[in-house]
Amino acid sequence: MRKKILSLVTMLVVVLLASCGNLTTDEINEKCASGVVLIRNQSYFEVRLNNGESFYFTDFNKEEETFEGWTSERSEIEKNESYGTGFFISxxxxxxxxxxxxxxxxxxxxxKRSLTEMFNNYKEACYGEYYSYNEEIEGLEDTKQEKFNAGEDYSKEDSILAEIRQERAEIETRYRELERINIHKSKLIYHREIGISYNNSWVKKESDVIPCTVLKTDAQHDLAIIQLDSKVTPSENYIFNVPAVDPLNSYSFKDNMKKKAGEDKNSSVYMISFNLGPQLALTTEGIKSQINLGNISQKTDEQLLYSIPSLPGSSGSPVVNEQGELVAVNFAGLSTTQSFNYGIRVKFLYSLLQSLPK
Structure with a gap:
């Protein structure tokens, strides 16, 4: 009799837990989407030479070894603008x-190798220009001598010679300045302005982009934590919990009962992101993120591979299970397809968060 009662109670528990199943796509989106933000990075580079002079550029084209937007005036620089996704964690x-x-x-x-080559080319150009002036000066000196011997006026040649000698002196000065430049003793400085826009908000003017500061990064695991300059998360925005124990490996009694009932919380994962940045996010109702569903197809100690399509702009997106628990941070896709992407497992974000000063 006891066994029957126990069996009946067990079945009842399973049924009750199964009735509290995993969240639907709409429920996940409603729960989590307000915690996702669109990140804008406006950046440029400064080459601060060892002689104190500075030059600026927008980006470096590795294939062509050229510096885009090269200028000596900071006010003339065209900032590079890129986008990603982020989410609140406190x-x-x-x-x-x-x-x-x-x-x-x-x-x-x-x-720096390309910069060295570029400045060497400048020096060679100065050198060539200096000696072309020498040839021109020699020609004018010969003409002047001929006119002097003939008793003719050579004041025009004198005037031109004065101008050319001045120009040659300037070239010589510039050449000596270039010789003193050592790119390896110079600094390459990355300037950036990071700002975010809230999900379901209007972005119509610059003040609608909220300024942020980069607090700490983990280049090895491609993670970063930034902070609103106000240091306060708006009360209406969802905050993702960064668990100490990976939800993919952690099942409560309730989770195990639901798993037995065919409701495994980790059977699928969701990614909430801003694919293509504002290009797809801009709607008649403000900027809106996209939510996509997929399955985990591969796990390693450091990352997950899942069948969720994405485009540039989705970097930094939260990846959650069917209970809305954070399991990964999206960071890269396969170059041959947009249908599979990699995420950094949540334990590395937990470690980065714990490393911040209390």
């Missing part, structure tokens, strides 16, 4: 995203 305005969303994407050593 009530103090902390936002998680990818390192590459907020950091420089150029290889400093490669850029």
């Amino acid at each position: 009530d103090k305005g902390l936002i998680a995203t990818n390192h590459h969303v907020v950091a420089s994407k150029i290889d400093e050593d490669e850029a």
Whole structure:
């Protein structure tokens, strides 16, 4: 009799737990979407030479070894604008995203090699120009001598010679300045302005982009934590819990009962993101994120591979299970397809968060 009662109670528990099943796509979106933000990074580079002079550029083209937007005037620089996704992880305005969303994407050593070559080319050009002036001066000196011997007026040649000698002196000065430049003793500085826009908000003017500061990054695992300058997360925005124990490995009694009833919380995962940044996010109702469902197809100690399509702009998106628990941070896709993406497992974000000063 006891066995029958126990069996009946067990069945009842399973049925009750099964009735409290996993969340639907709409329920996940309603629960979590307000915690997702669109991140904008406006950036440029400064080359601060060892002689104190500075030059600026927008980006470095590795294939062509050229510096886009090169200028000597900071006011003339055209900032590079890129977008990613982030999500709130504390009530103090902390936002998680990818390192590459907020950091420089150029290889400093490669850029410095190209800079060295570029300044060497400048020196060669100055050298060539200096000796072309010498040839011109010699020609004018010969003409002047001929006119002097003939008793003719050579004041015009004197005037031109004075101008050319002045120009040659300027070229010589510039050449000596270039010789003193050592790119390896110079600094390559990455300037950035990070701002976010809230999900379901209007972005019509610059003040609608909320300024942030980068607090800490983990380049190895492509993670970053930024913070609203106000240091306060708005009360209406959802805050994702960053668990100490990975939900993919942790099942409560309730979770196990639901799993037995065919409701495994980790059978599928969701990603909430801003694919293509504002290009897809802008709607007649403000900016809106997209939510996509997929399955985990591969796990390693550091990352997950899942069948969720994405586009540029989704970097830094939260990946949650069917209970809305954070399991990964999206960071990269396969180059041959947009249907599979990689996420960094949540334990690395937990470690980065714990490393911040209390």
